[in-house]
Amino acid sequence: MVRRMLPIMLFGFFLTSSALALVFRVDAVFEEVGGEIPLLDYPVGIAVDDAGGRVFVSDWGNNRVLVLEKTGKLLREIRNLKSPAGLALDREGRKLFVVEQKGNRVTVFDLETLSPQGNLKTKTPLSEPRGIWVAQDGTVYVADTGRSRIVVFGVQGEELFAFGREGMGDNEFYQPRGVAQDPQERIWVVDTLHHCVKVFDGKGNYLFRFGEGLNQPRYVGFFGDLAFLSDYRNHRILVYDLQGVLQGAIGEEEKLFSFPEGLWIDGEGKLWVADAGNNRIVRIDLGYLAHPEEYLKTLLAEGKDEEFFEVLGRLSPEVRRRPEIGRLLFEAYRRRGDLEALIAQAEELFLSDEEERSRWKRTLGELYAERGRILAGQGAFEEAKDFLLRSFRYGRLASLFSYLWVAFLGAGGEYLGILLLLVLLGVLLFVYFRLRAERERRWRRW
Numbered sequence: 001m002v003r004r005m006l007p008i009m010l011f012g013f014f015l016t017s018s019a020l021a022l023v024f025r026v027d028a029v030f031e032e033v034g035g036e037i038p039l040l041d042y043p044v045g046i047a048v049d050d051a052g053g054r055v056f057v058s059d060w061g062n063n064r065v066l067v068l069e070k071t072g073k074l075l076r077e078i079r080n081l082k083s084p085a086g087l088a089l090d091r092e093g094r095k096l097f098v099v100e101q102k103g104n105r106v107t108v109f110d111l112e113t114l115s116p117q118g119n120l121k122t123k124t125p126l127s128e129p130r131g132i133w134v135a136q137d138g139t140v141y142v143a144d145t146g147r148s149r150i151v152v153f154g155v156q157g158e159e160l161f162a163f164g165r166e167g168m169g170d171n172e173f174y175q176p177r178g179v180a181q182d183p184q185e186r187i188w189v190v191d192t193l194h195h196c197v198k199v200f201d202g203k204g205n206y207l208f209r210f211g212e213g214l215n216q217p218r219y220v221g222f223f224g225d226l227a228f229l230s231d232y233r234n235h236r237i238l239v240y241d242l243q244g245v246l247q248g249a250i251g252e253e254e255k256l257f258s259f260p261e262g263l264w265i266d267g268e269g270k271l272w273v274a275d276a277g278n279n280r281i282v283r284i285d286l287g288y289l290a291h292p293e294e295y296l297k298t299l300l301a302e303g304k305d306e307e308f309f310e311v312l313g314r315l316s317p318e319v320r321r322r323p324e325i326g327r328l329l330f331e332a333y334r335r336r337g338d339l340e341a342l343i344a345q346a347e348e349l350f351l352s353d354e355e356e357r358s359r360w361k362r363t364l365g366e367l368y369a370e371r372g373r374i375l376a377g378q379g380a381f382e383e384a385k386d387f388l389l390r391s392f393r394y395g396r397l398a399s400l401f402s403y404l405w406v407a408f409l410g411a412g413g414e415y416l417g418i419l420l421l422l423v424l425l426g427v428l429l430f431v432y433f434r435l436r437a438e439r440e441r442r443w444r445r446w
Contacts, residue, residue: 024250025288025295027270030072031280039074040066043261043274043281044130045087045099049111050267056096057274057281058084058262065098067114078114081107086132086143086178086219086262099129099142106132106142108157120157131178131190131219141179141187148173150189150204163204164189170198170206178219178262182227182242190217190229197229197244210244223265223286230260230273237263237273250284257282293324300328308332323353339374343367365396372402381410 031040041061048055054075055068065084067076082103089096089111096109097120104127106120120140127146134140138155148166150173153159164173178190186207187200196211197220211217215233222228226247227240236252237260250271251257258277265271271284288295292315299308312320312329319325326349333341346367350360372387384406391399 024271025285026256026282027285028072028283029280030068030283031278040279040281042276042279044085044276045262046264046272046274046281047087047089047096048264048266048270048272049089049093051093052111055272055281056087056089058087058098060084060101060276076114078109085130088132088134088140090134090138091136092138097132097134097140099132101128101130101145104128104146106140118157120153121159122151123159124162126151131176131180133180135181135185141181143176143179143189145175145177145192148175150176150179150187152204161204163200168194170209171204173198178217178230180220180222182222183225184242188220188227190220192216192218192232197240199244208244210240212246214238218260219262221263221265221271223269223271223289226289228263228265228271230263232259232261235259235277237271292319293322293328296325296328300332305332305335321348321352323349323355326353327356339367339371343371361394365391365394365399368394369396369399369402372399372406376402376406376409381406385410 040057040059042059043057044060045058046056048070053070055070057066057068059066060083063079063081063083065078065081065087066074067078068074078098081098081100083101084098085101086099087097094111095117096111096114098107098109100107104125106126106129108117108119109115110117120142124147126142126144129142130145131143132140139160140153140157142151142153144151144162149162149164151159151162164171164176166172166174173189173191174193176189177192178188180188182188182199185202187202187204189198189200191198191209193216195214195216196209197214197217198209199207201207213234214229214231218230218232220227220229225242227242229238229240231238234252235255235257237250237257239247239250241247251260257273257275259275260273261276262274263271265286269286271286273282273284275282292311296308296311299305299311309332312325315325320329326345330342330345330349333345343364346360346364350357350364353360368387368391372384372391375381375384375387385403388399388403388406392403
């Protein structure tokens, strides 16, 4: 069997017309490229053990869970499972939970030895369960897909309660797949065949729903205040805020995914996606999403100006107004020699960049003076006076003299100046000849 890790430097953007345009980067793909048996046959679930540096993948078609290094190297296999789907880890780093769809159970493994420790104890048997989530306090949420409900378990694996049933109401589902708890401890249920996401409080009380345009969504995970949702039949990952407002899409324009299933965001800010239709795992660096200034800084340092402005143009107005982004944009305009854009950017930074306001005041004084000189040279004296006066007001004293000279020229002083020079020359000649005549008269007296 041959496997490979494909490092990819594919930079993309969230391109939904009504959404924020954030930046992402695909930095690795794990897939099988030849051999007797495929490395992956329809991967569904994924979980990352940050402490141990391991990645768990539910290889649904091969009835096993693969244990990989983060480089993609195969370490171990957990075999003889029955269509493993959702995966989860407890917050203490002791347990691996494997949802066995066709086994109608959730099996718990010791995370260190990977030996089975038993199953979650249900009051009513599960029916083709899929998704699972372990909360910070150890509470376990399981999407019991076949019964269209969410089952909640305690830290000892005992069933506490369940909510939902098959139906069209707010508290009802139709074959839900994913379940997760957001940073506000609300429960998000991916109601797959209702093509939406429903949000509940910790007791299972309905709060709201969203999901216009979804087509059989699958699983959901969180990165800070953003939610990532696999939109299965639209072959993309959608990004929402915690109110369910769409922020953008990953992979849609790039045609990156084919029927994406499970996803996981690790402690390094990497999004791992089970790209089921392509029988592979895709790893996406979300650091560029959270810190686009680092990416822009890299592009600027490498002289990739066109790509810099392309990325910048796709950022939201809110992100573009950040001072750290504005400073990079100012430097890019300086390299372009775009004086008008430099002035506009410096004006914006003067208002927004409180830490360096004195710097931008000095810079504006210099830029206004330069613009004034250019306009004066073009004969636009009134506009030149305006910029020179602004320059003076921003602390450049020399601009006052330039302003007075331009005002003089603007009043017809160009020709008047020549006349004054001629008058001055005449006065000097008159004084010269008078002095010479006086000197000659004195010599005659002697």
